[in-house]
Amino acid sequence: MRIGILGYGTVGSGLVDVIDNNKSKRDIEIVKILVKDKSKHKDKKYFDKLTTNIDDVFNNNIDVLVELIGGLNPSLEYIKRALSSKIHVVTANKDLLAEHGNELVELSNKNNVNIKFEASVGGGIPVLKPLIESLEGNSIDSIYAILNGTTNFILSKMYNESLSYDDALKQAQILGFAEANPDSDVLGYDAARKLSILSTLAYNNRVYWKDLYLEGITDIDAKDMEYAKQLNCKIKLVGQSRYEDDVVSASVRPVLVGNESILAMVDNEFNIVVVNGDSVGELSFVGKGAGKLATGSAVYSDLLDILDNRSASINSFTKSRVKVNKIVKNKCSALLRFKDCQKDEIIHVIKECMQNYDILNDDDDELAIMVHANSEYEINNSLCVIKDKGYCVGVNKLLKIS
Amino acid sequence: MRIGILGYGTVGSGLVDVIDNNKSKRDIEIVKILVKDKSKHKDKKYFDKLTTNIDDVFNNNIDVLVELIGGLNPSLEYIKRALSSKIHVVTANKDLLAEHGNELVELSNKNNVNIKFEASVGGGIPVLKPLIESLEGNSIDSIYAILNGTTNFILSKMYNESLSYDDALKQAQILGFAEANPDSDVLGYDAARKLSILSTLAYNNRVYWKDLYLEGITDIDAKDMEYAKQLNCKIKLVGQSRYEDDVVSASVRPVLVGNESILAMVDNEFNIVVVNGDSVGELSFVGKGAGKLATGSAVYSDLLDILDNRSASINSFTKSRVKVNKIVKNKCSALLRFKDCQKDEIIHVIKECMQNYDILNDDDDELAIMVHANSEYEINNSLCVIKDKGYCVGVNKLLKIS
Numbered sequence: 001m002r003i004g005i006l007g008y009g010t011v012g013s014g015l016v017d018v019i020d021n022n023k024s025k026r027d028i029e030i031v032k033i034l035v036k037d038k039s040k041h042k043d044k045k046y047f048d049k050l051t052t053n054i055d056d057v058f059n060n061n062i063d064v065l066v067e068l069i070g071g072l073n074p075s076l077e078y079i080k081r082a083l084s085s086k087i088h089v090v091t092a093n094k095d096l097l098a099e100h101g102n103e104l105v106e107l108s109n110k111n112n113v114n115i116k117f118e119a120s121v122g123g124g125i126p127v128l129k130p131l132i133e134s135l136e137g138n139s140i141d142s143i144y145a146i147l148n149g150t151t152n153f154i155l156s157k158m159y160n161e162s163l164s165y166d167d168a169l170k171q172a173q174i175l176g177f178a179e180a181n182p183d184s185d186v187l188g189y190d191a192a193r194k195l196s197i198l199s200t201l202a203y204n205n206r207v208y209w210k211d212l213y214l215e216g217i218t219d220i221d222a223k224d225m226e227y228a229k230q231l232n233c234k235i236k237l238v239g240q241s242r243y244e245d246d247v248v249s250a251s252v253r254p255v256l257v258g259n260e261s262i263l264a265m266v267d268n269e270f271n272i273v274v275v276n277g278d279s280v281g282e283l284s285f286v287g288k289g290a291g292k293l294a295t296g297s298a299v300y301s302d303l304l305d306i307l308d309n310r311s312a313s314i315n316s317f318t319k320s321r322v323k324v325n326k327i328v329k330n331k332c333s334a335l336l337r338f339k340d341c342q343k344d345e346i347i348h349v350i351k352e353c354m355q356n357y358d359i360l361n362d363d364d365d366e367l368a369i370m371v372h373a374n375s376e377y378e379i380n381n382s383l384c385v386i387k388d389k390g391y392c393v394g395v396n397k398l399l400k401i402s
Numbered sequence: 403m404r405i406g407i408l409g410y411g412t413v414g415s416g417l418v419d420v421i422d423n424n425k426s427k428r429d430i431e432i433v434k435i436l437v438k439d440k441s442k443h444k445d446k447k448y449f450d451k452l453t454t455n456i457d458d459v460f461n462n463n464i465d466v467l468v469e470l471i472g473g474l475n476p477s478l479e480y481i482k483r484a485l486s487s488k489i490h491v492v493t494a495n496k497d498l499l500a501e502h503g504n505e506l507v508e509l510s511n512k513n514n515v516n517i518k519f520e521a522s523v524g525g526g527i528p529v530l531k532p533l534i535e536s537l538e539g540n541s542i543d544s545i546y547a548i549l550n551g552t553t554n555f556i557l558s559k560m561y562n563e564s565l566s567y568d569d570a571l572k573q574a575q576i577l578g579f580a581e582a583n584p585d586s587d588v589l590g591y592d593a594a595r596k597l598s599i600l601s602t603l604a605y606n607n608r609v610y611w612k613d614l615y616l617e618g619i620t621d622i623d624a625k626d627m628e629y630a631k632q633l634n635c636k637i638k639l640v641g642q643s644r645y646e647d648d649v650v651s652a653s654v655r656p657v658l659v660g661n662e663s664i665l666a667m668v669d670n671e672f673n674i675v676v677v678n679g680d681s682v683g684e685l686s687f688v689g690k691g692a693g694k695l696a697t698g699s700a701v702y703s704d705l706l707d708i709l710d711n712r713s714a715s716i717n718s719f720t721k722s723r724v725k726v727n728k729i730v731k732n733k734c735s736a737l738l739r740f741k742d743c744q745k746d747e748i749i750h751v752i753k754e755c756m757q758n759y760d761i762l763n764d765d766d767d768e769l770a771i772m773v774h775a776n777s778e779y780e781i782n783n784s785l786c787v788i789k790d791k792g793y794c795v796g797v798n799k800l801l802k803i804s
Contacts, residue, residue: 018539018681026538118536124682126536133712134520134528136428137420137702262667262688279420279699280526280689286664287685297681300539310535310712 001027001307004057006034006078007068008041008050011092011119014296015066016045019303028303032057034069054078058085064306066299067091076100083107083115090302092119092295097317098193098209101200105317114311116302121147121194124294125287126301127273131201133312138277140202142242144401147194147252149269149289150178150185151217151237155254156267159225159234165218177269177290187216188237188252195239199250201314202275203243205322212241213251213326219396220254227335227360227368228256231400234264238401249325256335256400262286263401328376333400335360336383338367341392349391353382370400403429403709406459408436408480409470410443410452413494413521416698417468418447421705430705434459436471456480460487466708468701469493478502485509485517492704494521494697499719500595500611503602507719516713518704523549523596526696527689528703529675533603535714540679542604544644546803549596549654551671551691552580552587553619553639557656558669561627561636567620579671579692589618590639590654597641601652603716604677605645607724614643615653615728621798622656629737629762629770630658633802636666640803651727658737658802664688665803730778735802737762738785740769743794751793755784772802 005012012033019028030049034057035041038050051057054074057065058081065082067089069075075096082089084107091097097104097117108115118128122145131140146152150172157168169186172178184190189209196209217237228235233256241250257263262284266272271289276282288294305311338346343362347369350357356372373379379397386392407414414435421430432451436459437443440452453459456476459467460483467484469491471477477498484491486509493499499506499519510517520530524547533542548554552574559570571588574580586592591611598611619639630637635658643652659665664686668674673691678684690696707713740748745764749771752759758774775781781799788794 014681021541021681022539125685126532129536130528130532133706134531134703135699136706137424137699139423262664265664265667277699279416279423279695279702281693281696283527283687283689285685285687288683291683293681294683297537297539297679300681301536304535304538308712308714310710310714312710312712 001064001303002029002031002060002062003064003066003303004032004034004060004062005030005066005068006057007070008033008035008044009068010292011295011299012068013044014292015068015299017293018296018300020045026304026307028307031060031062062087064088064090064303066303067093068299071095072099079104080107083111083113086111086113088113088306089115090299090306091115091117092299093117094120094190094193094197098196101197101317102206105314114306116305118302119295119298121197122271122273122285122287123149123289123291124297125271125273125285125289126298127285128201129301130285131198131275132314135275135277135280138279140275140277141244142276143195143198143202143240144263144274145195145198145239146236146263146266146272147239147289148185148191148237149271150182151191152266152270153177153268154186155217155220155235155237158220158222159228160267162222162225164222165220186218188214191237191239192252195241195250195252198273199241199248200316203248204316204319205248206317206319207241207248207250207324208321211324213253215253217254223337224398230360231256231335231370232259233257233400234259235398236263238263240401247325248322249327249329251326254398256398258402328399331374332376332379333370333372334379335398335400336369336371337396338392339365339394341367343367345389345391346386349382349386353378353385403466403705404431404433404462404464405466405468405705406434406436406462406464407432407468407470408459409472410435410437410446411470412694413697413701414470415446416694417470417701419695420698420702422447428706428709430709433462433464464489466490466492466705468705469495470701473497474501481506481517482509485513485515488513488515490515490708491517492701492708493517493519494701495519496522496592496595496599500598503599503719504608507716511717516708518707520704521697521700523599524673524675524687524689525551525691525693526699527673527675527687527691528700529687530603531703532687533600533677534716537677537679537682540681542677542679543646544678545597545600545604545642546665546676547597547600547641548638548665548668548674549641549691550587550593550639551673552584553593554668554672555579555670556588557619557622557637557639560622560624561630562669564624564627566624567622588620590616593639593641594654597643597652597654600675601643601650602718605650606718606721607650608719608721609643609650609652609726610723613726615655617655619656625739626800632762633658633737633772634661635659635802636661637800638665640665642803649727650724651729653728656800658800660804730801733776734778734781735772735774736781737800737802738771738773739798740794741767741796743769745769747791747793748788751784751788755780755787
């Protein structure tokens with residue numbers, strides 16, 4: 001099988017290593033590797049295959065295009081060109097799938113070729129293939145997941161080593177777990193895109209990532225971590241979605257998770273995906289969400305599926321875009337932190353509106369209350385009352401999931 | 403696709419339900435169901451498809467035989483007959499795979515049909531397919547797993563509710579988690595068979611289940627649970643295997659696992675499989691290890707693979723049987739409990755032989771010591787010395803894994 005690779009960064013190098021490790025067993029020939037600047041790759045293997053000209057890749061009779069550039073442009077154009085030319089596509093590009101999955105899957109169907117993207121969610125964890133193929137007989141009704149290694153690394157460092165957000169981010173950048181511009185990770189975009197891909201496949205409805213409730217981790221501070229410890233919890237950036245009565249609800253936000261929960265066990269660059277199926281019950285997949293070889297291994301598995309002629313329908317991407325609910329309707333608890341506030345008045349409102357509450361801190365500088373309510377609406381309503389009456393200037397809300 | 407089902411017990415009924423749930427999407431026609439006694443199934447669906455005559459199944463032009471009788475006979479004969487007649491086989495039968503996997507896979511290759519067995523390991527958890535297909539690019543070097551729901555249920559009850567072994571077993575039997583004759587589960591045979599299947603697929607070498615070190619849970623008592631709690635551990639029946647320098651080592655035995663370990667999170671009827679690949683790192687799969695619909699879902703996924711023409715090589719079953727090491731060569735810790743013993747003399751021997759030790763209990767009735775050694779050999783050697791000198795009548799040893 002002849003492949004062309006676009007991009008020769010971390011994942012590209014990892015894929016090349018995995019292909020080489022398995023050379024004796026599997027005949028996958030690297031024909032061309034597209035790079036921006038050949039001089040930057042002088043010490044790498046396959047230097048003679050490097051090209052800066054995309055036509056060079058397409059004019060060499062390849063069976064599969066492996067897109068590892070990332071981002072929307074020019075990836076979208078190259079992938080469309082491949083599919084239209086009846087060349088299979090393997091990609092790790094969650095941005096592209098989340099944004100243009102529908103047209104790409106349609107185009108692949110039309111041309112009777114595959115587009116595969118195991119590495120786009122959960123890095124090295126085999127999760128899309130089990131979800132699509134092994135769980136097809138199930139109606140999936142919920143997903144809980146830690147999908148972003150960068151933020152999980154930062155939150156783990158803040159919790160375990162009491163680092164500030166800024167120091168944890170710096171360490172993540174030094175270790176290569178965070179980009180120079182970390183926005184896409186820390187603001188939750190990356191996790192939202194991945195959750196939308198999972199939810200689309202799980203619920204057989206197209207879930208568009210921008211329709212999710214989205215909140216990043218940039219406001220989490222040392223004090224949140226202290227409260228979390230006091231509550232026997234950790235703080236994780238969790239993507240969760242549900243499918244109930246034909247309605248999808250979905251969010252990506254930092255939440256408190258009890259230490260007894262499997263989500264709390266997943267630290268640093270590890271990811272977890274928990275799905276709940278009507279037949280299979282609760283299933284969890286845990287592993288490295290990023291990394292050169294881990295992601296390379298996932299891309300490689302897609303290549304083998306094409307080589308071995310194994311395919312499965314991913315037509316849920318072509319379904320019409322569903323309405324997405326952003327609010328938790330079930331019973332829920334939340335940590336509320338009020339700054340510059342009239343404490344007694346706030347407690348009075350809370351007492352009137354909530355089922356139950358515990359005051360964690362009413363020191364001079366802030367009031368922290370754990371509230372237990374019948375739904376997130378209830379919590380939001382009482383916060384509205386408190387703000388309307390001018391009892392506080394700012395409030396932070398951190399849901400707890402169980 | 404026309405299928406014949408052998409056996410209409412828990413898993414068979416579960417499969418039929420999953421097929422029916424997906425009837426609108428997938429055309430799988432149940433042609434015949436073989437049972438021993440039709441009168442026992444009067445209230446079930448598809449009563450008109452029941453037969454007590456195996457020829458009735460084979461003479462109806464089926465594409466797939468689904469074997470859910472269990473045990474070696476007559477399953478082996480029926481499956482061979484199917485494969486020889488170029489009929490695909492799906493089975494949940496770990497006993498058969500562990501014992502006759504080699505000849506069955508050879509026979510399926512010869513006749514160019516599939517034999518698939520996702521449900522044989524880990525119940526509803528998709529683990530064999532990810533291992534065979536998604537991780538093919540990896541060299542797997544170790545597996546840790548809780549593979550038997552019955553024993554995990556019993557050990558969870560003993561730990562969490564301080565039940566005796568006998569009471570926990572009785573409860574498992576009442577709830578349907580244990581058979582009237584629980585030997586195959588509690589003595590570890592079931593877990594050993596599953597571990598041998600996983601190890602065969604992971605290491606590309608045939609690992610025969612009888613070659614594993616095997617120890618059941620029947621000697622675990624309330625006192626063990628107390629010590630475990632004292633050590634901040636749980637006790638789990640863990641199957642573990644390694645592949646190092648072309649040698650496989652493998653065991654199924656009750657062990658102490660630290661509460662911070664992911665294995666400790668897996669309680670009751672849940673199973674976990676942790677594999678370590680050179681590219682992907684540590685991957686964990688957690689889910690229900692048994693149950694009507696969970697297992698039905700796994701069997702159903704095999705049917706879809708056949709229906710969609712997806713196949714993968716499982717030729718490691720046809721490899722020659724490897725030597726299996728039964729001893730832990732790495733550093734290890736163990737809880738030693740000596741009954742009717744000369745305590746001072748034993749402590750003297752331990753002090754001379756071990757790196758390190760902690761006395762947990764030296765009350766009248768027993769001496770309990772946690773020892774830390776360079777290998778299991780070291781521990782066994784000192785136990786030999788102690789027994790040879792007549793310092794004790796009996797000793798229980800419980801390794802700790804980390």
